[in-house]
Amino acid sequence: MPRPTAGTAGTTGKDRKLAQTYRRFAEVDAAKISPLYERIALALSxxxxxxxxxxxxxxxxxxxxxxxxxLHNLALTGHAQPLATAYTAAAAASRHTTPPGPAPTSAPTDASAPSDASARTDAIARTDATAPARADALGQADAVVRADAAANAAIGTLVGMTEAVVDVVARRKVRANVAGNHAVLYPAVAEVARRVGASSVGLIDVGCSAGFNLNVDRVGITYGNGQSLGDPSSPVQSSAAVVGDLPLPMQAMPEVVARIGVDLEPIDTTDADEARWLRACLPPDQPERIARLERELELAAMAPPFLMQDEAVEVLPDALARVPVDALPVAITTWALSDLVLESRLRFLQRLDEAATERPIAWVSVEGVGVAPAIPTFGDRHASGHSIIGLAVFNHSTLHAEAVGRCWLRGQMLAWLTES
Incomplete structure (x- = not known):
């Protein structure tokens, strides 16, 4: 089977180090999510x-x-049509394959094969039963060929359009995991609003990236324990497994009267170039993730958030002030505080406290163990592989902070650990 063009043996030490980086990415990172990117990264190496x-x-x-x-962005913009065609073919081929199973068993063909009609019918039936396996084997082979063709096209695009690639990477960074963390946030935001007695909330997503968290009230969510929340007719449907004996709180989300995103580099999803870059950050052979992104973009377009570009600690007071006075401001952090040094995280907490002189301020945190200041940790060790779901309410110089649950896999699995 043909392989993408490989390099010669005369590589420099610097080249070898770069080659190792790309091979490691192929074998460790891409192998988990994208067979296509695994093949392309290996070919580049x-x-x-x-x-x-x-x-x-x-x-x-x-x-x-x-x-x-x-490279994917160049394909999506139409500037690298051969690559776009190769990606489309590779993605289509990958959708029609399943992991290889046991080798099919052939019907007997030697002189001892049955000669009576009934036995011949049975033999034909056994032969026909192998057809799906043979078809799948052919599909697997076709997927490999298509992936190799895409790898060759990627190399050709990278070499032939190096300046265009330089231009893209100079002004972009990878936007991974931008999907909303709705399954974790919905019960937490609704619960903190219930505790304060708020009939409306203003959401402030700190480290918002694309701001999809701000649509948490407009999605549908199903949980593995049979519970459900939100809008079952929403274009965005989320799901999560639930572990433990306690059910999630089932309060409905109060009215959301403000949606504010705070980020050093927020993504305006109403901008066609920004939305396309989000698509470019997903591998072409991941149809479920691509479809989820398209639905998130569709929902975001219906109620675009107000975006504030600055350091979270600096702009937080202004963001809180933008929430109407009769609504509860709810700051949200989902794996955002780990980017801040401890001093900045403590300053973030102080900003919330300073804003709570005239009305309550709430904070919903989903952060690694020990990352969110003032949020208890159930005694869990740092770097335990899971995150703590925390609720905090600031009110007239008082703070009530509680850990209400744990979550894993960026919210795909959660345990609620307090009575509502």
């Missing part, structure tokens, strides 16, 4: 021409995920 093109990028812009996203 084996091509001297591709490695030479990557070497022209700024050192901090050579990460495989960013280069692959830049």
């Amino acid at each position: 084996e091509s001297d021409d591709a490695l030479g093109a990557i070497e022209t990028l700024p050192a901090r812009k050579r990460h495989p995920a960013l280069v692959l996203a830049a």
Whole structure:
């Protein structure tokens, strides 16, 4: 079977290090999510021409995920049509394959094969039963061929359009995991509003990225224990497994009267270029993730958030002030505080406290163990592999902070650990 063009043996030490980076990405990172990107990253690691093109990028812009996203962006914009065609073919082929199973058993063909009609019918039936396996084997082979063709097209695009790739990576960063964390946030926001007695809330998503968290009230959510929340007719439907004996709180989300995103580099999803970049950050052979993103974009377009570009600690007072006075401001952080040093995290807490002189201020946090200041940890160790769901209410210089649950896999599994 043909393989993408590989490099020669005469690579430099620097090239070898870059090649190792791309091979490791293929074997460790891409292998978990995208067979297509696994193949392309491996091909790039084996091509001297591709490695030479990557070497022209700024050192901090050579990460495989960013280069692959830049190539995908060129395909989506129509500037790299051969690559776009190869990606479409590879993605289509991957959708029609399943993991290989046991080798099919052939019907007897030697001189001892049954000669009576009934036995011949049975033999034909056994032969026909192998047809799906043979078809799937052919599909697997076709998927590999298509992936190799896409890898060759990626190398050709990278080498032939190096300046265009440089232009993309110079002004972009990878936007991974931008989907809303609705399954975790919905019960937490609704519960903190119930505790305060709020009939409306203003959501402030700190580290908002694309701001999809701000549509948490407009999605439908099903949980593995049979519970459901939100709008079953929403274009965005989320799900999560639930562990433990306690049910999730079932309060409906109060009216959301403000949607405010705070980020150093917020993404305006109403901008066609920004929305396309989000698509480019997903591998072409991940149809479920792509479809989820399209639905999130559709929902966001119906009620675009107000975006504030600045350091969270600096702009937080202004963001809180934008929430109408008769609504409860709810700051949301989902794996955002780990980007801040401890001093900044404590300052973030102080900002919330300072804003609570005239009305309550709430904070819903989903952060690694010990990352969110003042939120208890159930005694869990740091870097335990899960996150703590925390609720905090600031009111007239008093703070009530509680850990209400744990979650894993960025909210795909959660345990509610307090009585509502």
